Amino acid sequence: MDRIFVGLCQIQSILQGLKAASVYPNAEIKLVGKTLKINPHAGIFITMHPGYAGQSNLPDNLKKRFRSMVMTRPDGELITQVLLFSQGFRTAEILASKVVPFFSLCDEQLSKQPHYDFGLRALKAVLTSTGHLKRACSLQNQNLDDTPDQLSDSYDSIAEQEILVQNAKRHWIIFDGDTDPEWVKNLNSVLDDNKLLTLPNGERLNLPNNHATQATVSCCGMVCFGEDAVTPDMLYENYLKTTPDVALEVVAENILMEPTTREPNNPK
Structure with a gap:
């Protein structure tokens, strides 16, 4: 009973009847108009904190019905x-x-x-x-900004380790997030022929010659044609256009005028 109300002394008679009936096995008691069996192993306990706000002291006539126990204050x-x-x-x-x-x-x-x-x-x-x-x-x-305003200074270590490495190994630097113009424009100088990256702290990093910029890659391309679009006749005609436009007589004369270096066959 954490909260002790003022009229608790009125239940002294009820507690006295419970205590007297608990001595006999299978005893019964009337409580609030109902007949209840008493468990001989049951007990009544009262816990209270007299100095706590909103609590009352236990009346003296009820206190003598219980055995007092004191608990130490918790640490x-x-x-x-x-x-x-x-x-x-x-x-x-x-x-x-x-x-x-x-x-x-x-x-x-x-x-x-x-x-x-x-x-x-x-x-x-x-x-x-x-x-x-x-x-x-x-x-x-732990949540990163979706659209960072600019490249932070932490990019220095990445640039020194990945971009400035003079080897033939391919490197990828991935900027995860939305492509915001506020920070993408800082990459314009490194993607053009200047190959120069300027960081917000004033440091300038040169892109080595073994790395191709996007401007160079975008100038190259590959076009594939299917067999139905390019026929063998079209390839043959294109090959003929690459041959020199010279008469066959002139070609034959040039072949005959070439010195022969063949050795005569020795009869056995």
């Missing part, structure tokens, strides 16, 4: 450390040594108000909300 700093560790905080010891005294000072220094609660229950609620906020901020930082 708030240790409980706070465990809660902070469970919420993902790495420096739980340092935070617990600051949070618990803060709640204690608020309880001592602030004025007494009905809605003020600086106990362990309120502390646990605050730590749980802090853990939710921490996880929400961690997920938010």
Whole structure:
């Protein structure tokens, strides 16, 4: 019974009847107009916090019916450390040594108000909300901007490792995200014949000769024709157009005038 109301002393007679009937096996008692069987293994316990806000003291005539037990005060700093560790905080010891005294000072220094609660229950609620906020901020930082305004300085290491390597290996640098004109225009100088990339920090990187720019690649192309579009007759006519336009008589004379270097066959 966490909340003790003022009229609790009126149930003393009911508790006295329960205690007397519990001595006999299979005993019954009338409670609120109903007949109920009493479990001999049942017990009645009252838990209370006299100094807690909104609670009343147990009446003396009812207190003597129970055996009093005193519990030690829980270690708030240790409980706070465990809660902070469970919420993902790495420096739980340092935070617990600051949070618990803060709640204690608020309880001592602030004025007494009905809605003020600086106990362990309120502390646990605050730590749980802090853990939710921490996880929400961690997920938010993992999301990258869809359209970055410009190339950041972290591109320096990528450029030095990938672009400035003097070898014949092919390298790819992929810019994931929307192609926004605000940062794509910074690549114009490296894609043209200048082959020069200017970073926001003022550093200028030259593209080696073993790397072809997009301007060079865009000038080359490959066109494929199917067999129905290009026939063998068309290929033959195109080959004839590449031959020199000379009369056959002149070609025959040139062949006859060439010196022969053949050796005569030796008869066996």
